[in-house]
Amino acid sequence: MVGLGPGDAGLLAPMARRAIERARVVVGYGTYLDLVPRELLAGKDVIETGMTGEVERCERAMAEALAGRDTVVVSGGDAGVYGMAGLVLEMLAARGCVGEVEFSVIPGIAALLGAAALLGAPLTHDFASVSLSDLLTPWEVIERRVDLAAQADFVLVLYNPRSKRRAGHLAKAVETIGKWRGPDTPVGVVRRAYRPGQEVFVTSLAGFDPGCADMLTIVIVGNSATRTAGTWMLTPRGYGRKYRL
Template identity: 65%
Template sequence: MLSAVSLGPGSPDLLAPLARTVLERADVIVGYGKYIELVPSELLEGKEVFSTGMMGEVERSQKAVEHARQGRRVAVVCSGDAGIYAMAGLLLEILEAEDLLDSVPFEVVPGIPAFNAAAALLGAPLMHDFACVSLSDLLTPWEVIEKRVRLAAEADFVIAIYNPRSRKRADHLETALNAIREHRGPDTPVGVVRNAYREGQEVFSCTLGTLDPGRVDMLTVLVVGNSATRAVGGKILTPRGYHAKYDLSR
């Protein structure tokens, strides 16, 4: 069995019960080194562990498939949800390329994705339609990413932004924010969450006009509000529309 296992944001308290069960039963655990560190130590005991650094996704996936072909129970761990910007898709692609879809059982074990964790810490910013965009152009052309950001802003989606800024592409975030500013006012609330539910957690809110890109890195998720989003008691709220249909005061 080959399992893409979601670890959630990183706190053991937010590891889904099914994910814990799959990890307990696994013979081999495969993952990026930083994500292996998120696995509770008791779940690693007695297991074969294979890890690599950044940019080792294909190597890790091929090794996991190799073990699974031998009949071993393999868990490929991912932060957040394995099916969102993580390893589930690559594992399926390799199984497809090696003509193993019918011979190697495969499953995706869901978890709490980063935008959910960030939203919970910010309040209720995702109560209406939203789009999620990664600014990493390692696998997607920047022109495509910028177009998606601009169209999401034009459609008035709340926008959750993954991988917003790194040293090699420090200007991408400002370019994306400028695309959003074409359709949003400077007072639009923005939530900034770094290391959600992990050591070093940082949560704050600002506006589209005051956001300092220098405070943002690859461990940060941004949530940019839509035209209805507002700050409420230190939290961010995107109303679903109840206030327009019902009397909410008593």
């Protein structure tokens, strides 16, 4: 399992690069395979599936690994953060293959970390991450998590914020957060981080337009202490209360 980082090849971790270099088979979703430098795929068998082909992807990767071929499954960001590591391990366990197949996870720079870096310093205190995709998790559960995290004053990172099928989920989440946050709360939006067409901006909760987001977007909503510093987003850790800065 290899995390590719947020997009730019320069953010591909050295261990991840070495794992792909020595692999004979590379398996992934097409959008993520596009993030792999072309030279690393040369001479390898590449297995690509679509957005809802996760189980098929794992089955084919397991078959290659059981046949003795060094196989890498790639995920965007980190493979263990909304990535494929969990499903692969779950399927290995369900089929009694744990221990029969050598399994390892090589971490990557998670998408939320890439987005945070582009926004400044929004995650320097406690935060919670919630995916708004209800393909695998009931919306009622997601909405409750958003509500409780907002009530607890976590900075909120919203993954998979909006798709054509789920056009209204982000607006509902923002409305829920608004019960516990002021209208001037900074909201950071990062789309296509470290990829061509990158967009980064900071707005307010009251001024935020859910229509600006899609599945390639990370939305970060500040907590009660988050503020802007110039064009940057800043969540203070609390040093200013203890030291003279």
